[in-house]
Every structure is written in structure tokens, then in C-alpha cells.
Amino acid sequence: xxxAPRSLAKAAAVLCAVTVVLLARPATAAELxxxxxxxxxxxxxxxxxxxxTRLYLAADDSSxxxxxxxxxxxxxKDLSLSLSLPTPAGSRASIPARPASAKSGPTKPAIPxxxxxxxxxxxxxxxxxxxxxxxxxESGFNSHAVSPKGARGLMQLMPGTANQLGVHxxxxxxxxxxxxxxxxxxxxxxxxxxLVKALAAYNAGPQRVEQYQGVPPFRETRAYVARxxxxxxxxxxxxxxxxxxxxxxxxxxxxxxxxxKSAATTVAAVPPVEHPAH
Numbered sequence: 001x002x003x004a005p006r007s008l009a010k011a012a013a014v015l016c017a018v019t020v021v022l023l024a025r026p027a028t029a030a031e032l033x034x035x036x037x038x039x040x041x042x043x044x045x046x047x048x049x050x051x052x053t054r055l056y057l058a059a060d061d062s063s064x065x066x067x068x069x070x071x072x073x074x075x076x077k078d079l080s081l082s083l084s085l086p087t088p089a090g091s092r093a094s095i096p097a098r099p100a101s102a103k104s105g106p107t108k109p110a111i112p113x114x115x116x117x118x119x120x121x122x123x124x125x126x127x128x129x130x131x132x133x134x135x136x137x138e139s140g141f142n143s144h145a146v147s148p149k150g151a152r153g154l155m156q157l158m159p160g161t162a163n164q165l166g167v168h169x170x171x172x173x174x175x176x177x178x179x180x181x182x183x184x185x186x187x188x189x190x191x192x193x194x195l196v197k198a199l200a201a202y203n204a205g206p207q208r209v210e211q212y213q214g215v216p217p218f219r220e221t222r223a224y225v226a227r228x229x230x231x232x233x234x235x236x237x238x239x240x241x242x243x244x245x246x247x248x249x250x251x252x253x254x255x256x257x258x259x260x261k262s263a264a265t266t267v268a269a270v271p272p273v274e275h276p277a278h
Contacts, residue, residue: 033067034074035140041065042144046075057144065173066113067141113141113154116174120181130195131181133231134202137224138180143173155180199225 033041033055043055043064053072056064114128117135121128138156139145151158153176162170167179184202191197191209200215201208203224208216215225 031075031077033072034076035067035071035142036073041067041142065141065143071140111174113173113177116177119174120178123178124181124185126181126185127232129235130228130232131177131184133228133235134180134184134199135177136231137228143176144171152176153180155183157183196225196229199228 030042030044031046033043033046033053035041041055043057044059045056047054047056048069051069052066053069054064054066058064117128117131120126121131135141135154138151139154141154143154145154145156146152147156149158152162152170154173155176157165157167157170157176157179159170161183162168162179165179165182167175170176170179184198187198187201187206188195190206191201196215197209200221204216204218204221208218208221215222
């Protein structure tokens with residue numbers, strides 16, 4: 001007669017233990033990191049590492065993106081039911097990472113963005129600092145960014161441009177940066193390595209640059225070009241200053257002519273360019 005009460009007591013104890021464990025687990029509700037450029041990044045949790053904040057896009061830490069801490073203006077809970085509601089056609093901004101499945105296989109291991117940029121820059125003879133400046137202006141280093149016009153990923157490739165460049169997944173950092181770097185190189189060659197015109201074409205399209213024979217009179221495009229040029233010049237000036245100090249302290253400085261000759265083989269070492277006229 002006492003077996004039933006004992007079984008019921010055991011079940012209650014087990015249920016109580018499970019409840020305690022669930023209550024003791026840390027909250028895993030997703031958050032949204034708001035960036036200065038207006039984009040948001042949905043993530044499960046984050047790790048602040050000084051000037052860089054790592055946003056983990058999956059609960060198992062298999063996917064993450066590193067964002068400059070200064071670019072993040074705040075955080076808020078993601079109250080949307082993005083996993084249960086249908087996603088608008090042509091948009092994947094709410095999908096943090098490609099899940100593993102039997103068909104697609106395990107998720108690719110994340111590659112540090114600096115390695116991705118260095119590889120793409122070397123392939124298309126670009127300065128990594130320039131590519132990073134473009135990424136900064138385009139997406140704020142958010143690999144899942146989607147603009148109101150539909151541009152996607154780190155270098156904000158439009159679907160048509162991505163298809164022409166052979167980029168099948170614009171949200172994959174390596175594919176996106178490789179395709180964006182190739183496109184930037186093509187624009188530089190098209191405009192005889194005039195960086196200002198190439199950047200204007202990257203933002204507004206080559207047709208607009210040719211229509212206005214230079215930077216189009218669009219506030220957005222002019223601000224975009226000016227921002228990248230300023231950031232790029234700042235990096236180059238700092239590097240030149242450091243190089244001069246190093247040469248001054250060295251006993252046998254290298255030949256300036258030889259250094260200039262090797263630098264001229266890439267777009268990387270172009271001298272600081274002037275800001276476009278406003």
C-alpha cells in the first residue's frame with residue numbers, strides 16, 4: 001500500500017531537483033549590441049577584452065565576431081522571437097550563425113578577421129589598413145549586417161555584385177572580404193588608382209562617378225569617402241612617424257629608394273590622399 005506514496009515522493013523530489021538546476025542556470029537570453037553606425041548584432045553572450053569585445057553568436061562559443069569596444073554604444077535584451085517567426089525574404093540579419101546539420105556538416109571554425117583581411121589584401125595587392133577602413137565604414141565589423149538597401153556582410157555587398165564576384169554566402173567573413181577586396185581592386189584599376197574615385201564608386205556605384213566625373217554630390221557618399229580617407233591617412237601618418245623614429249635610432253638605416261620601389265608594387269603604400277572637396 002505504501003509503494004504509491006513512495007513513488008510519488010520520489011517523483012516530486014526529482015522534479016524539485018530539476019527545477020533547482022534550471023533555476024540555477026545562468027540566463028541565456030540573447031542580447032542586441034548596438035553599434036555607432038546604427039547596426040545591431042544579436043549574440044548569446046560577450047567577453048570584453050580591452051579595446052575589443054568578442055560577441056558570441058552561438059551558445060556553444062563555436063561562432064563569434066570581434067568588434068572594437070568603442071564602436072558599441074549599448075546593449076539590450078532581444079525580445080523578438082526570431083527563432084520561431086518567419087524571416088522576411090532576402091534578409092538574414094537575425095540569423096547569428098549557420099547551424100550544423102547532417103547535410104551541411106559541422107560549422108566551419110572561425111578565422112580571425114585580421115587573417116581574413118591579410119589574406120584577401122595580399123591576393124589583390126591592397127593595403128590591409130585600407131581594407132579594414134572600408135570594413136569599418138561599411139559595417140562596423142559586423143559580419144551579419146544588412147543595410148536598408150539589402151547590402152550584406154562586412155564589406156556590404158549587394159546581392160547582384162556578390163553574384164558577379166562569385167560570393168555565394170555574403171555573411172561568410174572570408175567570402176565577403178575576399179569578394180569585396182577584389183571589387184575594390186577592380187575599381188582602383190578602373191580609375192587609375194585614384195582612391196577617392198574608387199571609394200566613391202564602391203559606395204554610390206561606378207555609373208554615378210562617371211555621371212558626375214568624380215565624387216557624386218551626395219552627402220552620404222562624400223561623408224563615406226572622407227571618413228575612410230581620414231582614417232586611412234591617420235594610420236599611414238602614424239606608421240610613417242614610427243618608421244622615422246626607428247630609422248633615426250638605427251645604426252644602418254635602409255635605403256629610402258629601395259623601400260619606395262618595393263612599396264610601389266602594391267596599392268598598400270600609396271601616400272596619404274587629399275579629402276574630396278565638399
